[in-house]
Amino acid sequence: MYNKVTRVSAVQLSAAEVAKHLLKLPNWKYDGKKITREFVLKDFETTWAFLSQVAMRSHLYGHHPTIQTTYNKVRLDLSTHDIQGVSEIDLKLAKKVEGYAAGREKVEGRESNK
Incomplete structure (x- = not known):
């Protein structure tokens, strides 16, 4: 399988821009330099x-x-090291990660199948 890795120049987003995007990613937190999300998975x-x-x-x-x-x-921390902040690519990856976690997170009050 061949997958081409493509890098593009990143532009640092303002705190207001990040906050707007995180309205659609409510479990992610922004500290001014990175976005972070903690997951508790089934097993x-x-x-x-x-x-x-x-x-x-x-x-x-x-x-x-x-x-x-x-x-x-x-725990995942996403930031763009070249700009020492958050860019569109961080938010794009966060959105993908949310899809990967869907259905895999542990639900409170339920034991995981070990």
């Missing part, structure tokens, strides 16, 4: 299936998040 296997999708999409975008994971918990 370990689900976590790694999710992370595999995130890794592949990140590679295709040529844009790699900071990832922290422990068992079924994942």
